[in-house]
Each structure stands twice: as structure tokens, then as C-alpha cells.
Amino acid sequence: ILNVEQSPQSLHVQEGDSTNFTCSFPSSNFYALHWYRWETAKSPEALFVMTLNGDEKKKGRISATLNTKEGYSYLYIKGSQPEDSATYLCASPNSGYALNFGKGTSLLVTP
Amino acid sequence: KAGVTQTPRYLIKTRGQQVTLSCSPISGHRSVSWYQQTPGQGLQFLFEYFSETQRNKGNFPGRFSGRQFSNSRSEMNVSTLELGDSALYLCASSLLVNEQFFGPGTRLTVL
Numbered sequence: 001i002l003n004v005e006q007s008p009q010s011l012h013v014q015e016g017d018s019t020n021f022t023c024s025f026p027s028s029n030f031y032a033l034h035w036y037r038w039e040t041a042k043s044p045e046a047l048f049v050m051t052l053n054g055d056e057k058k059k060g061r062i063s064a065t066l067n068t069k070e071g072y073s074y075l076y077i078k079g080s081q082p083e084d085s086a087t088y089l090c091a092s093p094n095s096g097y098a099l100n101f102g103k104g105t106s107l108l109v110t111p
Numbered sequence: 112k113a114g115v116t117q118t119p120r121y122l123i124k125t126r127g128q129q130v131t132l133s134c135s136p137i138s139g140h141r142s143v144s145w146y147q148q149t150p151g152q153g154l155q156f157l158f159e160y161f162s163e164t165q166r167n168k169g170n171f172p173g174r175f176s177g178r179q180f181s182n183s184r185s186e187m188n189v190s191t192l193e194l195g196d197s198a199l200y201l202c203a204s205s206l207l208v209n210e211q212f213f214g215p216g217t218r219l220t221v222l
Binding site (some may be wrong): 002016024032034036042043044045049051088091093094095096097098099100101102103104 | 144146166201207210213
């Protein structure tokens with residue numbers, strides 16, 4: 001079973017700050033890396049699926065990079081807004097559709 | 112397009128009882144996965160069904176079981192409930208291997 005680790009566990013930033021989180025995973029037998037955003041009382045929402053080393057994806061103010069050789073991915077949020085407050089999860093498949101999740105980074109953005 | 116629905120949303124049971132949770136995937140999705148989240152833990156993979164067959168199973172005791180019907184709806188059952196089974200249970204449906212759409216979850220409390 002792949003061990004997916006996320007850091008930091010929680011983060012509190014001011015509106016307008018830029019921030020980033022880390023997801024680390026075993027680099028052997030890599031298949032894909034998923035990022036999700038999970039707001040309280042809602043369903044986890046897929047942000048990115050990354051498969052290629054050096055991949056960089058962007059969605060609005062959020063972007064992610066992937067390094068499969070060293071086993072890490074970074075998620076960046078530029079100019080954080082209160083609506084970005086959520087738990088950010090990363091996950092990597094063990095096999096097929098079975099995702100192995102990290103424990104998440106809980107982000108709080110205050111005005 | 113309707114999203115993934117889960118019923119019930121909240122459930123209270125007592126130790127020793129059994130419970131059945133239901134998940135209706137997005138129309139056309141044939142894969143349904145189940146996950147458990149307990150306090151302090153990340154999402155833990157329970158099992159995945161595709162075309163009425165269990166394809167993957169996580170590391171959970173035999174008290175946890177599931178099934179999938181011909182219309183792709185899935186149920187999971189937990190027998191002989193224990194206090195530690197109190198958790199949020201999420202299901203996710205997939206059409207393609209690198210995408211999973213999550214439902215809102217069922218919050219199970221075992222007293």
C-alpha cells in the first residue's frame with residue numbers, strides 16, 4: 001500500500017497571501033496523483049489529476065506541480081481568498097480505482 | 112447531470128446492530144468505490160465495484176461488505192457495529208480510471 005503524506009496538517013493565512021502545501025508519495029510504481037478540495041459539509045471536489053513527471057496544472061489561482069522521480073507534488077494557491085478555506089487532499093492509486101489518500105491539509109483563510 | 116447521491120445522510124445506531132448505506136452513481140458510471148473517514152484519519156479505501164463485481168478490497172474486517180446492482184447502484188453493509196465504526200462513509204463513482212466523483216457522504220454514529 002502506497003504511503004501518501006501531506007504537510008502541513010493545517011495552515012492559517014490572511015486573505016491575499018499565497019500559500020503552498022506538499023504531498024509526498026513513494027516514487028516506485030507511480031501511476032497518478034490526484035488533488036481534491038473538500039469544503040465542510042460538501043463532497044470532495046477533484047482539482048487535478050497528474051500523471052507525468054514535470055506536469056504542471058493550473059485552475060484559476062490554484063496550480064500544482066509533480067515530481068515523480070523524487071515522489072512529491074506541490075499545490076499552490078496564489079492570493080488566497082476566504083472561499084479557498086477547505087481541506088486539500090492528495091491521493092495516489094494503489095491499484096485501479098482504489099485511491100490511497102493522505103490525511104489532508106486544512107487551510108483557513110481569514111479576511 | 113445529477114451527481115452522486117448517498118442515503119441516508121445521517122444515521123444513529125447502537126453497538127451490535129447492522130446498517131446498510133446506499134450510493135447512486137452518476138448516470139453511466141459503472142464503477143463505485145467506498146471510503147471511510149474517521150477522526151484523525153485520511154480517507155480509507157473500503158472496496159470498489161464494477162459491473163456488479165467487487166474488483167478491489169481494502170484492509171477492513173469481514174463485517175464490512177458491499178454489493179452492486181445491475182443499475183450500478185451500490186450498497187455497503189456493516190454488521191455487528193462497533194463504536195469505532197462511527198465515521199463518515201463516502202462513495203465515489205467513476206467512468207474513467209483517473210476520475211472519481213464523490214457523494215456527500217453518510218455520517219454514521221454508533222452509540
